[in-house]
Amino acid sequence: MSEQVIEGGCRCGAVRYRLRGLPLFTLHCHCADCRRSAGGPVQTWISYPKDQVSYAAGEPNRHQSSPGVWRGFCAACGTPLVYEATRIPDEVHILVGTLDSHITLAPERHVWWEEKVPWLDFDDDLPRYARFSRGDAKPIA
Numbered sequence: 212m213s214e215q216v217i218e219g220g221c222r223c224g225a226v227r228y229r230l231r232g233l234p235l236f237t238l239h240c241h242c243a244d245c246r247r248s249a250g251g252p253v254q255t256w257i258s259y260p261k262d263q264v265s266y267a268a269g270e271p272n273r274h275q276s277s278p279g280v281w282r283g284f285c286a287a288c289g290t291p292l293v294y295e296a297t298r299i300p301d302e303v304h305i306l307v308g309t310l311d312s313h314i315t316l317a318p319e320r321h322v323w324w325e326e327k328v329p330w331l332d333f334d335d336d337l338p339r340y341a342r343f344s345r346g347d348a349k350p351i352a
């Protein structure tokens with residue numbers, strides 16, 4: 212049996228990553244920090260255990276966006292790629308917009324709903340959390 216491998220990378224191809232096995236979770240984040248860092252109203256992330264993430268080409272440059280939080284991007288083309296934080300040292304969050312394939316990776320929930328832009332709406336049935344949640348608390352909707 213072959214293990215699931217998903218690949219992705221930045222717009223110019225200087226950074227290419229490889230994700231092995233199963234992700235931890237996938238979610239839509241509406242926080243203002245993601246919005247500004249990636250330049251869109253909502254960012255969709257997929258999280259993997261760090262030891263299942265490797266780089267086939269290059270590596271992201273890292274910018275500390277708040278204490279203990281690093282956002283990785285391609286130094287050549289600027290594509291935002293990953294999120295890492297000291298409070299979750301064994302995880303890497305990847306922006307799903309940079310994946311080569313989007314099959315079987317549907318998001319599970321919305322987080323930071325309280326910071327969502329007012330003109331963007333969703334008609335899905337996914338749980339919505341006011342702030343960040345790993346899905347173990349009670350959603351607000």
Ligand SMILES: [Zn+2]
Nearest residue numbers: 221223285288
């Ligand atoms: Zn690039």
Ligand SMILES: [Zn+2]
Nearest residue numbers: 240241242245
């Ligand atoms: Zn966010």
